Amino acid sequence: MSIFGKTVRKNKEAGFVRHGFLKDINKNKEFFLLLLPGLLCIFCFNYLPMGGLVIAFKRLNYADGVLGSPWVGLSNFKLLFRSPDLLLVTRNTILYNLVFIAFGATIPVALAIMMSQLRSKKMGRVYNSVMFFPYFLSWVVVSYVVYTLLQYDYGVFNRMLLPFFGKSPVNWYNEPKYWPFFLVFLNLWKSMGYSCVMYYAAIMGIDEELFEAAAIDGAGKFRQVMTITVPSITPIIIMLAILNIGKIFHSDFGLFFQTTMDSGALLPVTNVVDTFIFRSMRNSGDMGISSAASFFQSVVGFVLVLTANRIVKRIDESSALM
Amino acid sequence: MNLKNQISRKADLLFNIIFLIIAALCIYPILLIIGISFTDEDSILMFGYHVIPKVFSTYAYEYVVRNSGDILMAYGVTVITTAAGTVAGTLSVAMYAYAISRSGFKYRKLFTFIMFFTMLFNGGMVSWYMICSQVLHLQNTIWALILPMLTSAWNVMIMRTFFTTTIPEAVIESAKLDGASELKIFLRIVIPLTVPGIATIALFNTLSYWNDWWNALMLTTKPELSNLQYYLYKVINTMNISSSSSVGVLAQNSMTHETMPKESARMAICMLAIGPIILAYPFFQKYFVKGLTVGAVKG
Numbered sequence: 221m222s223i224f225g226k227t228v229r230k231n232k233e234a235g236f237v238r239h240g241f242l243k244d245i246n247k248n249k250e251f252f253l254l255l256l257p258g259l260l261c262i263f264c265f266n267y268l269p270m271g272g273l274v275i276a277f278k279r280l281n282y283a284d285g286v287l288g289s290p291w292v293g294l295s296n297f298k299l300l301f302r303s304p305d306l307l308l309v310t311r312n313t314i315l316y317n318l319v320f321i322a323f324g325a326t327i328p329v330a331l332a333i334m335m336s337q338l339r340s341k342k343m344g345r346v347y348n349s350v351m352f353f354p355y356f357l358s359w360v361v362v363s364y365v366v367y368t369l370l371q372y373d374y375g376v377f378n379r380m381l382l383p384f385f386g387k388s389p390v391n392w393y394n395e396p397k398y399w400p401f402f403l404v405f406l407n408l409w410k411s412m413g414y415s416c417v418m419y420y421a422a423i424m425g426i427d428e429e430l431f432e433a434a435a436i437d438g439a440g441k442f443r444q445v446m447t448i449t450v451p452s453i454t455p456i457i458i459m460l461a462i463l464n465i466g467k468i469f470h471s472d473f474g475l476f477f478q479t480t481m482d483s484g485a486l487l488p489v490t491n492v493v494d495t496f497i498f499r500s501m502r503n504s505g506d507m508g509i510s511s512a513a514s515f516f517q518s519v520v521g522f523v524l525v526l527t528a529n530r531i532v533k534r535i536d537e538s539s540a541l542m
Numbered sequence: 543m544n545l546k547n548q549i550s551r552k553a554d555l556l557f558n559i560i561f562l563i564i565a566a567l568c569i570y571p572i573l574l575i576i577g578i579s580f581t582d583e584d585s586i587l588m589f590g591y592h593v594i595p596k597v598f599s600t601y602a603y604e605y606v607v608r609n610s611g612d613i614l615m616a617y618g619v620t621v622i623t624t625a626a627g628t629v630a631g632t633l634s635v636a637m638y639a640y641a642i643s644r645s646g647f648k649y650r651k652l653f654t655f656i657m658f659f660t661m662l663f664n665g666g667m668v669s670w671y672m673i674c675s676q677v678l679h680l681q682n683t684i685w686a687l688i689l690p691m692l693t694s695a696w697n698v699m700i701m702r703t704f705f706t707t708t709i710p711e712a713v714i715e716s717a718k719l720d721g722a723s724e725l726k727i728f729l730r731i732v733i734p735l736t737v738p739g740i741a742t743i744a745l746f747n748t749l750s751y752w753n754d755w756w757n758a759l760m761l762t763t764k765p766e767l768s769n770l771q772y773y774l775y776k777v778i779n780t781m782n783i784s785s786s787s788s789v790g791v792l793a794q795n796s797m798t799h800e801t802m803p804k805e806s807a808r809m810a811i812c813m814l815a816i817g818p819i820i821l822a823y824p825f826f827q828k829y830f831v832k833g834l835t836v837g838a839v840k841g
Contacts, residue, residue, distance in 0.1 A: 244648055250724035251641045255653055257630075258638030261693035262660050268673045269665025275672055286676050335561070339554045343561075349827050350565040353572070356819055356826065358753035360771045363778055364812045365571035368578060368591050374805065376574065379590030409567065417831050435547040473756070481779065497667050507668060514666035522663045529662075 276515035280507040296512035303509060305496060310469075313492040316400075317468045320407050325461045328412055332419035333449055337441065348420065352413030359474025362410065366402070366479045394485040403490070406479055407472070415460075422453045459532050466528030469493055469521050493517050572820075579603070579809040586805045602806035606814070613811060615766055616773035623687040623769060624751040631692045631751075632744045636736075638693065639701035640728050645711065654702075660695045671760055686761035687769060691750060697743050700833065704739030705732065742833035745826055752819065770815045777808055 245252060276296055278289040300306060331351075338344045354362070369376045370392035378389040392398060426449065434444045471492040480490045491499075493513065501510040549557075573593045578586065582597035589596050606613060641647055642654045665673070680686040709732060717727045733740065758772035768776065819826070 248647060248649065251644070251647045251649075253725070254637040254641040254728065257634035258657070258693045258698065259653075261634060261689065262657060262695070264673070264678060265670070265690050266660040266664060266695075268677060269669040270663065272665050272669035272673045272677075275669060280672070282676070286672055331561075331564070334557045337549045337553075338557055338561075339548050339551075343558065347561040347565055348831075349824075351568050352827055352830070353568050353823065356749060356753075356823065357816065358755060358771050360755050360775045360778070361753075361812060361816055364575060364774070364809070367778060368571065368574050368809070371591070374586055374590040376591055412564075413568070414834070417834055421831075421834070431547060441547075441549045441553070478755075478775070494667065501668055501671070507672070511668045514668035518664060518666040518669075525662050 273515050273518060275507065276511040278511075280511065296508040297516075300509050300512040300516070305491065306513075308488065309491050309493055309496040312489065313471050314468055316403065316407075316471065316492065317464070319404055321461050321464045323404065323408050324411065324415060324464070325457050327408060328415035329419050329453065329457060331412070332416050332423055333445055335416065335420055336423045336449070337445070348413070348417060350413075351416060354410045354412075355414045357410070359472075359478040362406065362474075363478040363481060366406070367481070393481060393483045396486050396489045399480065399486055399489045403475060403479070407475055410475075419453060419456070422456050423449055426452050455536050459536065462528045462532050463525075466525035467521065468524060469517050471495075473498065572816075575809050575812055579806055579813050581806055583804070583806055591805075599806070602810040605807050606810045612765070612768075612773065613814065616768050616770045617814075619684070619687065619767060620752060620770040623684065623754075624748055627688050627691060627751040628744055628747045630688070631694075631697075631747045632740060634693050635697045635701050635743055635747075636733070636740055637728070639698045640705055640732055642698075643702045643705035643709075644714070644724070657695050657698050661699075674761055681761050682764050682767060684767065687754070687757050687767070688751075690757055691747075691754065694746075694750075697746055701739060701743055704736055704742075708736055708739065738829075738832065742829045745829050746833065749819075749826065774812060774815055777811060 272286060275286055275289070277291055277293060278286075279292045279295075280286070280289045284290070335344045335347060357365075367375070370378075372378060372389060372391055372393075375392070377392065382389060390398075430448050431444050434448060439447065471494050473494045476490050476492050476495050477498070480486050483490075494517075497510045497513045497517070500513070501507060504510075548554075570593070574591060577593040577595055578591050579602050580598055580600065581592065581595035582599035582601065585595065585597035585599075638653075638657065642650050642657070644650065664670070674686065674690065675681045680689065713731060713735075714727055717731055722730070753771060754769065755771035755775050758767065758769050759775070762768065762772070
């Protein structure tokens with residue numbers, strides 16, 4: 221009884237002097253000091269912009285700033301949904317992403333499996349290093365690469381490839397019909413090495429004894445791959461695909477903006493959500509449509525990522541983001 | 543029965559051929575850029591772009607070096623921002639990751655979530671731009687090219703995995719018993735033990751700063767704040783993509799009356815921008831693969 225009374229009094233005193241959280245801060249001050257720079261950064265560049273999403277409901281003017289501008293309700297969204305580009309941009313973004321996901325879940329996997337089967341492990345490493353190279357180039361540099369191929373007068377396509385097939389030169393940057401292929405190829409070209417490394421690491425993690433046992437049972441190499449390798453990396457493939465579906469409203473700005481040289485003639489097949497937002501922000505001084513589109517992308521993207529993550533979690537707890 | 547459990551020689555040959563073709567596709571474009579940069583301008587106008595110069599010339603490089611004011615400035619901006627961003631970014635990432643990796647830290651879960659949440663949700667391009675320009679006033683300052691990329695949640699999560707998997711709790715506990723403070727433990731024990739992990743994050747940072755054009759595109763208009771990538775972007779956007787009658791940035795900047803080797807000079811500039819990456823590539827690649835495979839193991 222007396223002990224109990226004592227503790228109560230002690231706690232009360234402590235609470236009076238230093239309140240719970242503040243006390244903890246003092247106790248953990250070294251940890252908070254370590255957190256501080258990172259916290260400041262994400263506060264400024266991640267959390268403030270989240271709050272800044274309210275500008276989608278405002279008519280922004282620079283004199284009043286982000287907070288002072290007048291509220292306009294949903295009128296920005298009405299403008300957005302009346303915009304003729306919205307449907308096209310959404311269609312492009314989703315279709316490109318679906319194709320990217322489909323290729324990303326097959327080609328690098330097949331290559332990683334082939335790489336793991338090569339007789340010479342050394343050659344495998346060499347191929348891996350070379351295939352990884354495009355990943356290290358910026359999209360601006362890739363746009364130079366594309367330019368050297370497609371330039372009208374001196375480009376490799378018009379100077380070497382087309383004459384070889386007896387065709388006349390094509391004005392590539394003005395012909396939308398070729399670009400879906402170019403963009404899909406470029407995306408694969410730049411990201412292949414990266415995904416190949418990931419899948420290769422997963423394949424190397426498979427217990428070697430499984431293959432030996434299968435070989436003793438008389439399974440050929442193809443059979444071994446189909447019954448051991450593929451099933452053991454399928455979870456990773458599915459997880460990555462689902463997580464990418466969560467990002468289906470986002471697109472790689474550099475791919476769609478830089479490599480196409482911002483060419484207006486190509487817009488029907490190269491305009492995606494991010495380039496649409498950027499262009500409406502840059503070209504028209506008022507932020508109405510772009511802020512509404514940006515809001516839409518963030519919120520829908522958030523819901524999709526959460527859903528995708530929930531599905532992943534249900535299939536395999538350890539592959540979920542958190 | 544195949545004792546060594548390997549694919550047949552025929553299949554091996556086929557795979558090697560496929561990989562050689564893919565490897566060629568990955569390398570060819572860069573060889574092309576190198577080739578063009580060493581080709582005589584008149585030869586380009588006559589024969590088009592080739593990997594192996596029809597007429598070899600280093601004139602493009604001589605020209606670029608002679609008129610290098612803007613390029614040198616862009617190089618300077620890139621070197622400064624990359625150095626500052628790599629050092630400060632790696633440090634802030636390592637510090638944050640260390641704090642949330644320590645089981646003794648009561649608010650570990652909360653701060654892990656605060657960082658992780660930025661991977662799920664963001665304010666989007668317009669809001670980010672408005673905050674950077676109207677609230678933080680970064681527009682047309684060198685900070686615009688450094689601060690926004692300083693702390694990446696992805697890197698923090700990789701670094702946390704590094705810490706939890708490579709540092710035994712017992713080491714930290716015994717240091718604590720000896721009276722070392724958390725900061726001291728971090729600087730004296732944790733950092734030396736995780737040099738490979740820190741090097742990987744530093745390389746991630748170096749690459750993303752070196753290759754960044756986005757922040758310059760969004761937040762700068764002053765020519766003296768162009769970094770290399772943004773300078774390259776401006777150069778290529780003055781190129782005429784359908785016919786050959788444009789006046790480029792370079793031509794306007796040249797004070798001299800010498801003829802400007804348009805095509806080869808641009809590729810020479812591009813080479814100067816990616817040269818350091820090509821040189822450091824073997825080093826980069828090794829650590830990247832290491833970082834990727836460790837990052838895949840979640841803590």
